[in-house]
Amino acid sequence: MAVADVSPWKAAKDSPSRQLLWELSRLALAEQEESLERLDQACRERGAVLKSALDEAAARHDKVRKDAEAEGARIEQERQQAKARREAEHRQQEERERQAEAERERAARQRAAAERAERAATQEREAEQARVKAEKDRQDAQKAKAKREEEEAADRRKAEEERKAKEAAVAAAAAQRSIPRTQPALSTTGQPVASTSQRTRLDPEREKEHQRYLEIHKTLKELRHSMDQQSKQNPTLKAKMGDMRRGLRKSVGQLREGRGANIKQNKAIWDTLGEALTSFPEPKISLATLIARPIQDVQAPALFVYLLNHFAKAVIAQFIKEAAVSPTIADPIGTATVNVFAKDEHLVNGISLIDILIAKFHRVCPPLFGIYGSESTDQGRERLGWWRDQSGGPWVPTQMHQDRMTGLGAGYAAISLRNFENSRMTNPYPPYHYWRTLTGILNVPAGQVTDTHLVLLRALLANSGPRFLMAYGECAKQLMQFAVNEYPKRAPKDSVAATLLSNLGNTWKKDKKLYL
Numbered sequence: 001m002a003v004a005d006v007s008p009w010k011a012a013k014d015s016p017s018r019q020l021l022w023e024l025s026r027l028a029l030a031e032q033e034e035s036l037e038r039l040d041q042a043c044r045e046r047g048a049v050l051k052s053a054l055d056e057a058a059a060r061h062d063k064v065r066k067d068a069e070a071e072g073a074r075i076e077q078e079r080q081q082a083k084a085r086r087e088a089e090h091r092q093q094e095e096r097e098r099q100a101e102a103e104r105e106r107a108a109r110q111r112a113a114a115e116r117a118e119r120a121a122t123q124e125r126e127a128e129q130a131r132v133k134a135e136k137d138r139q140d141a142q143k144a145k146a147k148r149e150e151e152e153a154a155d156r157r158k159a160e161e162e163r164k165a166k167e168a169a170v171a172a173a174a175a176q177r178s179i180p181r182t183q184p185a186l187s188t189t190g191q192p193v194a195s196t197s198q199r200t201r202l203d204p205e206r207e208k209e210h211q212r213y214l215e216i217h218k219t220l221k222e223l224r225h226s227m228d229q230q231s232k233q234n235p236t237l238k239a240k241m242g243d244m245r246r247g248l249r250k251s252v253g254q255l256r257e258g259r260g261a262n263i264k265q266n267k268a269i270w271d272t273l274g275e276a277l278t279s280f281p282e283p284k285i286s287l288a289t290l291i292a293r294p295i296q297d298v299q300a301p302a303l304f305v306y307l308l309n310h311f312a313k314a315v316i317a318q319f320i321k322e323a324a325v326s327p328t329i330a331d332p333i334g335t336a337t338v339n340v341f342a343k344d345e346h347l348v349n350g351i352s353l354i355d356i357l358i359a360k361f362h363r364v365c366p367p368l369f370g371i372y373g374s375e376s377t378d379q380g381r382e383r384l385g386w387w388r389d390q391s392g393g394p395w396v397p398t399q400m401h402q403d404r405m406t407g408l409g410a411g412y413a414a415i416s417l418r419n420f421e422n423s424r425m426t427n428p429y430p431p432y433h434y435w436r437t438l439t440g441i442l443n444v445p446a447g448q449v450t451d452t453h454l455v456l457l458r459a460l461l462a463n464s465g466p467r468f469l470m471a472y473g474e475c476a477k478q479l480m481q482f483a484v485n486e487y488p489k490r491a492p493k494d495s496v497a498a499t500l501l502s503n504l505g506n507t508w509k510k511d512k513k514l515y516l
Contacts (some may be wrong), residue, residue: 013268013441017112020289023051023476031495035061041321043173053160057508058507066378071233081420101382111325112325115325115326116325116399118353118375120399123496123500124496126381126499126500126503127494127496127499128498130494130496130499131494132496147261148168158377161291164516172434179514188309199373202271205372206369206440207371209292209369210362210366210369210371211249212292213355213358213359213362213363213369214359214362214363215289216289216290216292216355216356217359217360217362217363218361219289220290220292220356220359221444223285223305223306223309224306224309224310226302227241227302227303227306237280240280241303241306242277244275245307245310246274247268247272248266248269248307248310248311248314249314250268250312251265251266251268251269251272251452252265252269252311252314252315252318252333252336253314254319255318255329255332255333256327256329256332257329257331257332258332261332262332262335262336263375265336266339268342268400269315269336270340270345272307272325273304273307273308273340273343273345273346274303275313276303276304276306276307277301277304277345278326278499279299280303280304282301283301283302284299284300284302285299285300285305286298286299286300286350287299287305287348287353290305290353290356291351292331292355292358295351296349298348298349298351299348300348301351302362305356308346308353308356312337312357312360312440313360314316315333315337315357315411316360316361316364316408316411317334317359318411318412319333319408320403320407320408321407322407323407323408323410323411323414324403324404324406324407325403325405325407327406327407327459327463328463329415330407330410330414330463331412331463332413333411333414334411334413334414334415334418335414335418337357337415338415338427338428339353339425341353341354341357341429342420342423342425342426342427342428343425347416352426352428353413354428357504361408361412364385364387364404364408365384365404365409365412365456366383366384366404367384367385367405367408367441367452367453367456368386368408368412368437368440368456369437369440370437370440370441370443370444371383371384372384372449372450372453373442373447373448373450374448374450375450375451375452379474381395384450384452385403385404385405385408385452386452387400387401387404394433398451401452402451402455402497405452405455405456405459406455406456406457406458406459407459408459409456409458409459409460410432410459410460410462410463410464411458411459412437412460413463413464416429416430416431416433416434416437416465417431417434417464417467417468417471418431418466419470419471431471431472434464434468434471435472435479437460438457438461438479438483439462439479441453441456441457441460441486442457442479442482442483444490445452447489449487449490449491449492450492451492451495451496451497451498454487454488454491454495454497454498454500454501455497455500457487457501458482458497458500458501458504461480461483461484461504462504462507465480465508465512465513468480483501484501484502484504484505485502485505487501488501488502
C-alpha cells in the first residue's frame, strides 16, 4: 500500500511531533516494502531455480525413456535376428539331414545294384560252367554212343543169329527206356499221390482257393477307396490316416537284423494299430469277406483293417526291395509281421486277420500256391506273378522278375516257418502252409515247370532249410533231397535257375554244415 507524499499534519505548524510521527511511520513503511520486495525477488529466483531443476529432471527422464525405448528396440531386433538365425540353422540342418538321407538311399541303391550285378555275374559264371559241363557230357555221350554203335556193328557182322538176338535185346531195352519214369507226386501230408488223375484233381481246389484270396484282395482295394473317400470329407481323419500310414511304412522300412534291433519299430507298429482300435472304433466293417474260410459275421473297426492292409502292403514291398538283395533280412521282417497278426489285441473274436497278408501274396506270387503257366504268354506270365511297371505296360525284365520271386519266397518262408512252442500266442500261419507250398511247386507237371518255380523254390529253401528240418525231420529231408536232386531235371533246357537250385546242397554243406 502506497503512503501519501504529503502528511495531513505537515502544514500543522503547531504540531511538530505529529509531523515526526508521520515521517517515522513513512520510513517504516518504506523499509517494509523493501523487505517484501526482497522476499518477492528471492521467491522469484528460487522459483526459477526450481523450474530449471524440474526442466532438467524432465529432460533427463525423457532421455532415459528414449534410451530405454532404443535399448528395447535393439534387444527386440537382436531377438528377431537370433530367431531368424535359429530358423535358418534349423532349415540348414533339415537340408543336411535330407541330403544325408538321399545320399544313404543312393548308396543303398548303388550297393543293391552292385550286389545284383555281382550275383548276375556269378550266375553267368555258374551257367557257363554248367553249359561247358553239359557240352562235355554231351560229347562224351556221343563218343560212347559211337563206340557202342561200332561194337554193335562188329557184333552184327559176326553172325546173323547173334545180330538178330542183339537187335531183339536192343529193341526190348529201347522199349523199356521209352516208358516214362515219373516221380510220384507228393501230397500235402508228405505221402505220394497214387496217380496222375488223383493229382490233377487238386488243381481245381487250389484254383478255387487262389480265386478266393484274389477276391479278398479286391475287397481290400474297395475298402481303401472307401476310406480315402471318407477322409476327404473329414480333414482331421485324413491327416490322421496319412500320419498312421507313413508311420507304419517307416517302421517296416526300419526293421533290421540283430537281437533287440526292432524293439522300437515293433512298439511303433503296435501303438499305431492300438490307437486305431481305441480311438476310431467306428465305423465297422464285416470280416466275412476278408477271411478265406467261412466264419460267422463278425465286425472290426474299418480304420484298423485299413491300416492292417497298408501294413501288409509295406511288408510285401520290403520283401521285394530288401530280401531280394539280402534274403536273410526276411527273417526279422517275418518275425515282426507274424507277431502283429498273432497279438491278442489284434484278434477279432479270436480270429487272426493274416488272410489280408496272404491275399497280397496270392496277388504278387501265385506260384507259392500251386499256380503255374507259360512264361512265353501274357496269360501265363500273369499267373506266374510276372509284374508290369504300370497297368498295360511292358513286363519287367527277367532278372527283376526273378529278384522279386527271390524276395517274396524268402519272405513267405520267414512267415510260414515261425516256431510258437514257447509263446503264449497262437501261430496265425502254421508251418504246414510251408509244406503245402513246397508240395504244390514240386507237383507242377514236368512240362509246366518254369524258371519262376525254380527260383522260388530255391528262395524258399536256401535260408529256411534247417528250420524246415527241425519242423518235419526225416520227411523234410526227403523232400529237400528231391527238390535239389530230382526237381531240376524237369527244368527247361539250359536253365541257370535249375543249376543254382541243384547247387543248393553243396551250399548247405559249406555254409550251414547241413548234409542231406
